[in-house]
Amino acid sequence: MSRDLAQRVLQGERRALARALSLVENDAPEGEALLEALFPHTGRAHLVGFTGPPGVGKSTLVARLARYFRREAPSPRTVGILAVDPTSPFTGGALLGDRIRMRDLAGDPGVFIRSMASRGAVGGLARNTAAAAQVLDAAGFDLVFIETVGAGQAEVEIARLAHTVVVVQAPGLGDEIQALKAGILEIADILVVNKADRPGAQQLARTLENWLGRRTPKGEGPDDASPASASNTPWIPPVLLVTATQGEGIPQIAQSLKEHAAHLKRTGAWQERERRRFESELRERVLLTFWRRWETRAKQLGLSQLLERILKREISPQRAAETLLRQMWSDQETKG
Amino acid sequence: MTERKIRVLIAKPGLDGHDRGAKIVARALRDAGMEVIYTGIRQTPEMIAEAALQEDVDVVGLSILSGAHMTLVPQVLEKLREAGMDHVLVLVGGIIPPEDVPKLREMGVYKVYGPGTPTRQIVEDIRRAVLGESQTQPEPMA
Numbered sequence: 001m002s003r004d005l006a007q008r009v010l011q012g013e014r015r016a017l018a019r020a021l022s023l024v025e026n027d028a029p030e031g032e033a034l035l036e037a038l039f040p041h042t043g044r045a046h047l048v049g050f051t052g053p054p055g056v057g058k059s060t061l062v063a064r065l066a067r068y069f070r071r072e073a074p075s076p077r078t079v080g081i082l083a084v085d086p087t088s089p090f091t092g093g094a095l096l097g098d099r100i101r102m103r104d105l106a107g108d109p110g111v112f113i114r115s116m117a118s119r120g121a122v123g124g125l126a127r128n129t130a131a132a133a134q135v136l137d138a139a140g141f142d143l144v145f146i147e148t149v150g151a152g153q154a155e156v157e158i159a160r161l162a163h164t165v166v167v168v169q170a171p172g173l174g175d176e177i178q179a180l181k182a183g184i185l186e187i188a189d190i191l192v193v194n195k196a197d198r199p200g201a202q203q204l205a206r207t208l209e210n211w212l213g214r215r216t217p218k219g220e221g222p223d224d225a226s227p228a229s230a231s232n233t234p235w236i237p238p239v240l241l242v243t244a245t246q247g248e249g250i251p252q253i254a255q256s257l258k259e260h261a262a263h264l265k266r267t268g269a270w271q272e273r274e275r276r277r278f279e280s281e282l283r284e285r286v287l288l289t290f291w292r293r294w295e296t297r298a299k300q301l302g303l304s305q306l307l308e309r310i311l312k313r314e315i316s317p318q319r320a321a322e323t324l325l326r327q328m329w330s331d332q333e334t335k336g
Numbered sequence: 337m338t339e340r341k342i343r344v345l346i347a348k349p350g351l352d353g354h355d356r357g358a359k360i361v362a363r364a365l366r367d368a369g370m371e372v373i374y375t376g377i378r379q380t381p382e383m384i385a386e387a388a389l390q391e392d393v394d395v396v397g398l399s400i401l402s403g404a405h406m407t408l409v410p411q412v413l414e415k416l417r418e419a420g421m422d423h424v425l426v427l428v429g430g431i432i433p434p435e436d437v438p439k440l441r442e443m444g445v446y447k448v449y450g451p452g453t454p455t456r457q458i459v460e461d462i463r464r465a466v467l468g469e470s471q472t473q474p475e476p477m478a
């Protein structure tokens with residue numbers, strides 16, 4: 001069944017794609033089989049992350065940029081969008097509102113928008129956002145845009161997933177310094193000062209430029225780059241003034257995305273980023289398997305008896321942990 | 337491993353711009369643990385069906401205050417069918433004259449809610465229909 005579904009996803013069937021995303025999002029066993037079947041067809045899409053504080057205009061920007069790539073760019077490109085909003089830790093429910101800003105994209109078969117709830121994951125993405133991005137990639141979208149939960153914190157997760165991270169800021173939020181502190185700018189490949197129609201935008205852009213200038217090591221700027229050393233020229237994140245609601249500055253973002261992808265490929269950083277992503281995925285999968293095995297075995301291994309003994313000070317937590325681990329490993333050996 | 341999350345699309349077809357009721361329902365469903373996709377006002381039947389498909393929802397809730405429900409609802413149902421989404425539960429809320437309710441139900445609408453329907457009831461109906469639950473736990477307060 002999942003083989004069939006994978007086939008339909010590869011053929012670009014939208015209903016199949018929607019089902020596939022649900023299976024993957026819900027950790028369904030069919031989802032795993034599906035990811036496996038789709039994996040050989042991934043690796044083509046340019047994954048772009050959009051992050052920044054709540055309300056800076058991420059959804060508006062994503063929609064305008066997608067529209068640009070569909071209707072205005074010299075050669076149109078298809079766009080898959082994953083928009084993550086937070087799950088309430090109290091109720092487990094979520095209100096997913098990013099689509100409100102994306103109504104312009106309705107009816108375009110070259111666009112697919114999916115909202116995702118973070119479902120308890122921290123770091124701005126849902127645990128299965130990376131897998132969902134793979135599904136969109138396999139389905140043939142040229143670009144996959146990932147909007148994180150609005151946060152002022154450094155979003156390590158998106159830096160790990162995306163080839164290019166666009167950090168969006170806006171004037172008047174009063175948290176420029178906060179952003180600098182939180183290290184959110186460290187992960188930026190492209191910096192957008194959105195709401196350039198508002199007072200303070202120019203000033204904010206200058207502040208960011210200064211900060212970037214300080215960070216860039218002397219003698220490695222683009223002015224000093226000779227053609228011969230072009231392959232190891234560092235990427236200097238551009239600071240772009242944008243008014244997303246009016247579409248101003250959008251072509252410049254598109255241009256920077258193209259340049260960044262070219263830069264990554266030229267310098268080998270594209271592969272390097274993928275390697276890092278797969279490495280962390282591998283580690284996570286292995287850890288998760290261990291974790292699940294532990295969760296199912298803990299009781300049988302006498303966790304509660306050991307706890308009683310710890311409470312009576314008959315055994316230390318360290319020794320108890322060792323005992324449990326030894327039993328887990330011997331399990332492993334008798335099994336394998 | 338993870339529990340089944342109910343996904344609901346709340347949409348406002350037609351031209352009236354009042355979405356207070358829709359927002360109240362959206363929040364109540366979120367507070368009941370559901371994932372609610374809110375798309376805003378002035379959605380065409382095509383937009384609603386497309387969003388329902390892309391979001392792979394279990395439920396589509398339509399809020400209609402304009403009085404145009406007898407034309408809008410069949411259009412939305414038709415577009416959902418065309419999109420292969422005829423399995424979704426369709427709910428309608430708004431100011432609906434009693435004589436229209438059986439007609440809407442006949443078209444395939446699961447339930448019709450008038451103004452002032454307790455949101456609890458909507459939550460219960462959805463849970464029962466989607467999860468096959470006969471009883472619901474007390475709700476966490478908003």
Ligand SMILES: Nc1nc2c(ncn2[C@@H]2O[C@H](COP(=O)(O)OP(=O)(O)OP(=O)(O)O)[C@@H](O)[C@H]2O)c(=O)[nH]1
Binds near residue numbers: 060149194195242245
């Ligand atoms: N003046 C002005 N307002 C903008 C601009 N871009 C977006 N907005 C407005 O900012 C508000 C928030 O926009 P969104 O696109 O929802 O912002 P977001 O960052 O996606 O918000 P969250 O997903 O909730 O974090 C909306 O009212 C937009 O219309 C802009 O360039 N100028």
Ligand SMILES: [Mg+2]
Binds near residue numbers: 060097147
């Ligand atoms: Mg948003």
